[in-house]
Amino acid sequence: MLISIVSVSFLAKKENAPEPLIDSKTVTQVAIIVRDIEKARNAWAQTLGIKPPEVSVAEGHPSRPTLYNGKPSDAKAKLAFISMENLQIELIEPMGGKSTWQEYLDKKGEGIHHIAFRVKDINGMEMKFEMQGMPTVMSGGWDGGAYSYISSEKQLGCILELLE
Numbered sequence: 001m002l003i004s005i006v007s008v009s010f011l012a013k014k015e016n017a018p019e020p021l022i023d024s025k026t027v028t029q030v031a032i033i034v035r036d037i038e039k040a041r042n043a044w045a046q047t048l049g050i051k052p053p054e055v056s057v058a059e060g061h062p063s064r065p066t067l068y069n070g071k072p073s074d075a076k077a078k079l080a081f082i083s084m085e086n087l088q089i090e091l092i093e094p095m096g097g098k099s100t101w102q103e104y105l106d107k108k109g110e111g112i113h114h115i116a117f118r119v120k121d122i123n124g125m126e127m128k129f130e131m132q133g134m135p136t137v138m139s140g141g142w143d144g145g146a147y148s149y150i151s152s153e154k155q156l157g158c159i160l161e162l163l164e
Helices: 037-048 100-108 122-131
Strands: 027-033 055-058 077-083 088-094 111-118 136-142 145-150 159-163
Touching: 027 100, 027 159, 037 055, 037 077, 037 088, 088 100, 100 111, 122 136, 122 145, 122 159
Parallel strands: 027 088, 111 159
Antiparallel strands: 027 111, 055 077, 077 088, 136 145, 145 159
């Protein structure tokens, strides 16, 4: 009897493979747009057998203000984060203002909004994605960090978030 073992590694760079647009192979977060964060955080807590996560409000930051399609935005959202062993689940309830969060809720209802990767050069990566027809649709920051949402729904089926 002859047994053949085939091993495929997605971590190793293959010959003739295109240069990656993103410098990370680890998904750090999956975000879900919800209409009612209280209901959603309690449902997730019950499902996972955990304490309901705290809720915070995201709004523009002075050092890296929120931009939506390149223009300043007064977008706000309620956020709740659930840390799992291998990634984080983010619940987002839009609170108005022009944003990809509100646009998603208005057009699609509740659902998975983005998949996030932690990166080292957010500005450089924004330019790489832009050159591939995937512009930054929204960006902003918080104390010690920045985010960019890449408009990749047509190419990848969802928005990508870059976190730095």
